[in-house]
Amino acid sequence: MSRTFIDQLNDLRDKLARLSAMVQHLVEKSVESVYTADGVLARETAESDVRINDEEVRIEHQAINLLALHQPAASDLRLITSIIKVNSDLERIADCAVNVAQRVMMLDQIGGYEAPSDLRLMGNTVVTMLRDTVKAFNLVDEPLARHVVRSDDVVDALYSQLVQDMLAMIESDRHNANTNLGNIMIGKNLERIADHCTNIAEDVIYVQTGHIIRHLHAV
Amino acid sequence: MADSSTIPGPAATGRENSVAPRAIVTPSIRMTTPTLIDAKSVSVFYGEYEAVKSVSLSIPQNSVCAMIGPSGCGKSTFLRSINRLNDLIPGCHVKGELLIGRQNVYADKIDLVTLRREVGLVFQKPNPFPKSIYDNIAYGPRLQGLSDRTQLDELVEDCLRKAALWEEVKDRLKTSALGLSGGQQQRLCIARALATKPKVLLMDEPCSALDPIATGKVEDLIVQLKEQYTIVIVTHNMQQAARVSDMTAFFYMGRLIEFDQTAAIFTNPSNKQTEDYITGRFG
Numbered sequence: 355m356s357r358t359f360i361d362q363l364n365d366l367r368d369k370l371a372r373l374s375a376m377v378q379h380l381v382e383k384s385v386e387s388v389y390t391a392d393g394v395l396a397r398e399t400a401e402s403d404v405r406i407n408d409e410e411v412r413i414e415h416q417a418i419n420l421l422a423l424h425q426p427a428a429s430d431l432r433l434i435t436s437i438i439k440v441n442s443d444l445e446r447i448a449d450c451a452v453n454v455a456q457r458v459m460m461l462d463q464i465g466g467y468e469a470p471s472d473l474r475l476m477g478n479t480v481v482t483m484l485r486d487t488v489k490a491f492n493l494v495d496e497p498l499a500r501h502v503v504r505s506d507d508v509v510d511a512l513y514s515q516l517v518q519d520m521l522a523m524i525e526s527d528r529h530n531a532n533t534n535l536g537n538i539m540i541g542k543n544l545e546r547i548a549d550h551c552t553n554i555a556e557d558v559i560y561v562q563t564g565h566i567i568r569h570l571h572a573v
Numbered sequence: 574m575a576d577s578s579t580i581p582g583p584a585a586t587g588r589e590n591s592v593a594p595r596a597i598v599t600p601s602i603r604m605t606t607p608t609l610i611d612a613k614s615v616s617v618f619y620g621e622y623e624a625v626k627s628v629s630l631s632i633p634q635n636s637v638c639a640m641i642g643p644s645g646c647g648k649s650t651f652l653r654s655i656n657r658l659n660d661l662i663p664g665c666h667v668k669g670e671l672l673i674g675r676q677n678v679y680a681d682k683i684d685l686v687t688l689r690r691e692v693g694l695v696f697q698k699p700n701p702f703p704k705s706i707y708d709n710i711a712y713g714p715r716l717q718g719l720s721d722r723t724q725l726d727e728l729v730e731d732c733l734r735k736a737a738l739w740e741e742v743k744d745r746l747k748t749s750a751l752g753l754s755g756g757q758q759q760r761l762c763i764a765r766a767l768a769t770k771p772k773v774l775l776m777d778e779p780c781s782a783l784d785p786i787a788t789g790k791v792e793d794l795i796v797q798l799k800e801q802y803t804i805v806i807v808t809h810n811m812q813q814a815a816r817v818s819d820m821t822a823f824f825y826m827g828r829l830i831e832f833d834q835t836a837a838i839f840t841n842p843s844n845k846q847t848e849d850y851i852t853g854r855f856g
Contacts, residue, residue, distance in 0.1 A: 356853070359853070425812055426852065427811065427815070427839045427840070427851040427852060428838075428839060428840065428841065428842050428847075428848050428851045428852050429848060429852060430852045431839070431840060432840065432841070563841075564840060564841025
């Protein structure tokens, strides 16, 4: 393959690494806005999504051009098709982070919001999971990717617990139903972020091994 | 006319799926597809020089097998050893067994005329005879003793139809084949190879002298022809190998490095050298 192709592929990887850093920053800010009930930070977070959307489109264009113009094969083909998928997952993660931030803005208007411990634990776990995911993709670190896939079960269990706790609180205290429903919605978006991290980790395993492990439950 | 049973049919006896190194068969090849061409430790020497080194591979019947690799890797030499065309080169000799069906083509009793009738070869550059389109197709069968005009007419039409050329030439069968375009000439050469009713078609870079449209037609033809023939194609165009073949063999410095389903070779090759060649990071 030509030097041009290798340079363009490296440039594409750099662009995706930059996008993942932006998304990581966005998620961390949105989770922080939950912890601090900071409506101003939440608004800033929600508004910074536009740059991510633009970058996602640019990356997709560049990846499609590489496929069309160079017809890559083997590991190059696996990498580029995975970049297209990871790019989409990162954009969806950013959307989920925006949903979280918008929910914080609503809770901030109600006033007196404090994130429950279940939700804080979920937030910490998801932030760590995303950090590991980005690292696994940038370094094509298969063991770390497998660790990320396993972490999804932890997040699912935490979300399940959160929903049970919030439903119990809604039943016992209907005055704060909006706040508790808000916690469930935030939890749902964090759980979706973990799902997208899992998708990306599965792509890392595909890039490295050529094996598609989705839906196999054998990590 | 020579006895066409010299080269028996495929050996459908427990050799199914004997595709090294992975026992995977492409979806387009049924799991029961028997092996037609079976090379066992085949080495080809030009004098002292070993151009092909102990190659073993099994090509299923009714499949397309692409051979890829850098220039001088031995792929064309191996291809030409299948119909013993290398015999014409002084000092060239072959070790090992090369079976078509159950018959070793290097056995002493083999009839080379029959072998080459049953293993057709299409070259890189179209090479029609300086005769009419009709006579190009009828040439081989006439040599074999077929003289009945009706039978010859039917055979010529059948071969030209199989080569997807009939509609383009049916009104000018008696005109010179040299007046055809390059792509038409190559399809005529394929039709000519079909006229002797071969089991195997060997193609040595059959599209390298053709434009993209003619290449597309020949590639479509290759895919159609595998219904009735087993095709082995040498190509430098890896996208062509990916498009038309079921199995791909990667040769390097006379050795068979990897032989697997084409989809596996182009998405997840097992061998680092194959990976480097496929992705253009060789050397």
